[in-house]
Amino acid sequence: MKKHHLPLMIVICLFACKSPGPRKSSEINFKNKDSANVQVSAKSDSPPNYKPYILEEPSIPPYGLDSVKALIRKITWEDDSSGDGGVEAIDVRVYKSLPIKLKFTYNMIHPESYSQMCDILPSREHEENRIYGELTDNFGEYDWSDRQIDFFKENRDSVENLMKETIEKDNIIGSNFKEAIVAINGKEMIPFLINFYNKEKKDHYILTMLMLLMKNNNYAEFMNSISYKKLYDGNEDSYSKYLIHNKANEELIIQRATNYYNGLQTK
Template identity: 55%
Template sequence: MKRIAAALMLVATCNVCWAQEDEKWQEPSKATVAYQEYREKITRPPYGLEKVSLLIKKIKDDDESSTLPQKDYLSLSLREKFTYHMIHAESYSQNCDAMPPVPESEKKIFAQLPDPFGEYSWSERQMNYFKAHRDTMVALMTESIGRSNRVGVNYKKAIVEINGKEMIPLLINTYNRDHKDKDILTLLMILMKNNEYTPFLTSASYKKLFSDAETSYRAFLNFNTANEELIIQRATTFYNGLPKKG
């Protein structure tokens, strides 16, 4: 209950901040609301999902912790741990990160990805799993994306965390199926930025999106064929220049 009360107070505070920051805020259209919901959807891996969901349910009502007890955690297989991490974040922090839908967000390519878990983030234990089992994560996400043709926001964030640059062809192929998930284009740009790909770092797109870290969370490119094709072309060239495993 303490956490719920704190969250409600935070929402009220943030709403005031947003109102003061942007007095011209507009009521989002149905298309914008629908796209925002689409952006925030996570992918729920099938590996031991029922078992993992029951374990998470046991800790949901705990006001003091959102962390699975070590004994239960160690009882999970490698794949079940992957499912646990992808659908549950253990670390709670009271941040004013959530933003109302940006008008016409369906027509924008944003600099940053949405948060998959609201005020929660992956804990040190979870990040250690990512580092220790990077190849497993790439394999399981590749398998899952190939099956569902969808890259949930949790997968996108995980790909950033493990620097999954070898997944670029899969990401592009998934995007090209319907050209709907513009956050895949965002992910491609983040991968190029994080890997310091010079042609991107010296581009007008980088300057507009990432040159100012304080405003980057609100920055975007207009979605059009030219920007779409340029991002994909740059990401493809970046990928083709990566050292390949022998």
Template identity: 50%
Template sequence: MKYLMLLTALCCSVNLFAQYDGPEWKTPSKESQAYNEYRNKSTVPPYGLAKVKALVKSIPWADDETARMDNKTYLALSLREKFTYVMIHPEISSQNCDPIPPVQDEDKKIFGRLPDAFSEANWSERQINFLNSNRDSVMAIIRESVIRSKRMGVNYKNAIQEINGREMIPFLIDTYNTDKKDHDILSLLMLLMMKSEYTPFMTSQSYRKLYGPNADFRAYIDFNGANEELILKRAADFYSTIRK
């Protein structure tokens, strides 16, 4: 199995260099690099963490590029232990071989999409079903964890998007306003509005630029006071409509 993974990585490396023949990619500023590291960092839940880590360590990779805990062991986990498992161990490997240049001035942008929660890996159907089947509990655990750690990792934001956690909008706004550093919370607010097809957002210039026919997965709007205020106000107005 290790040989197969190594061979795949080598093939991807050859493919990457074969596709890219342009000038050397520009290195982003230190501020941009620091923000990239910040926004791609996951939160590690503490719930049964030592136990879950030990179990994960013993999981073998299968020939279909999955590393799935056996069902008997998985079902024996408590709800919070399952949450920790899902947040730290995606069960499906996904190799991305396309060369992607680094983003410039990442700290000055509000993106339309969240970063992937895991590098070259995805949640399995079983894990996605867990998040959606335990939606209220997942939101409660995330709130509790974020309040304690003062941080909402990329895995938590992806989980909220997955379960369409629009009930968390006031909490997301409050979390953002603590230091106004995590622009991906603004991205998540827009994704929640889009998921519900909130008309004032769906007809906005921001929507057309971020999700319109000419937008790509790296589409963004500038991070500035006007855009920040508009997203927060729209999200608050949207939440008031779903509370009625």
């Protein structure tokens, strides 16, 4: 399985507060079944030596990659007015002139905004036995800028197709792609995500994406479920909450996502 590294992005330490420096498908068989009141299972049935493919690295789009890297190397850091953040962004005119594929690559591998974060995120352990309710922290103290988020949303069809091409080529869904799919509310990708997950059933964060898409769209079957209450209800931090990974919970999430997608097609 191919792995990628992102040498141009800084590794952000979440356990210290510091100032930044410059950064050197096949069809799915849908079934209709009301599962809103089904109990979630609290016991893992994963084999003792089972290891999932938990991907915390980003996907690297191939489109104009060398040209995009050359542009990124020329970027200079700019502080914001508060002194607690800043941006590392290419010139507005250069950004606007980029073809859509190169702009896609640039945005996916280079989040432009920085905001200092001193809170410690809870560590995650035993991910092979868990289905978390939130995705892993993708960029640390960096994040996509407004213009980058706007690009993803305004070009959602092209962005989804380019992600699918890259996913099928590399056989992974990187952390940045997962974040983007949720950010653009990519509910149209549910069949693709389920088909991809069912190939190996190892990247449990695909199940996390399915739950977030149902949650963010207020899908009643999921919102009224025990799973939702366990993961998202209340004022506690949802980042550390999880379901036990087992076949029952896995199938329940996929069934609900399938029901949600089927409902979209009838509207």
